[in-house]
Amino acid sequence: AQSVTQLDSQVPVFEEAPVELRCNYSSSVSVYLFWYVQYPNQGLQLLLKYLSGSTLVKGINGFEAEFNKSQTSFHLRKPSVHISDTAEYFCAVSDPSNTGNQFYFGTGTSLTVIP
């Protein structure tokens, strides 16, 4: 089974500063990669995903992530954060099997944007 590591449990950043949220996964075999965002008291919603092709993936709200196969990483970045980006961010990995049970989530990173 895959495992997903989000090393930073909390990331405070000032408004309009850049941010990077780190995600590493355990396997070097072919995988699909996702970032989800959870705003307070809400469910998770998809920010972006990597299935194949260009290693730089752009998502909603100005976020992007870069897939690095050699380092088994999928870090999330935003060049300038807003107060409204304050949320919990989850990295997830899916393997290409079709068993229905192939999603693995990290423990989340709480991003706090400071005015």
Next chain:
Amino acid sequence: NAGVTQTPKFRILKIGQSMTLQCTQDMNHNYMYWYRQDPGMGLKLIYYSVGAGITDKGEVPNGYNVSRSTTEDFPLRLELAAPSQTSVYFCASRSPGTGGNTIYFGEGSWLTVV
């Protein structure tokens, strides 16, 4: 756009009581999931289903039961509630495939067992 709908949103249970968390989706997704979310622990899979009549255990199934009589509905039953089941529960669904399809989540159910 309804998507994945969970009820109730909030519930307080006494130790030993039972209850059912309801989940329905209107996207005709074959795959459905129940997760629990505890602070600092991320999402843990409780049960999942790949279609009507088919369910399987996830990572933390003890103390829970599920059924899948229709494509749309996937209720989660808590029998003999315990304080350890205090958590936020999320139902989710996706269309089948080789893992690249997005999972869609409900808004969550906050459960407290006292």
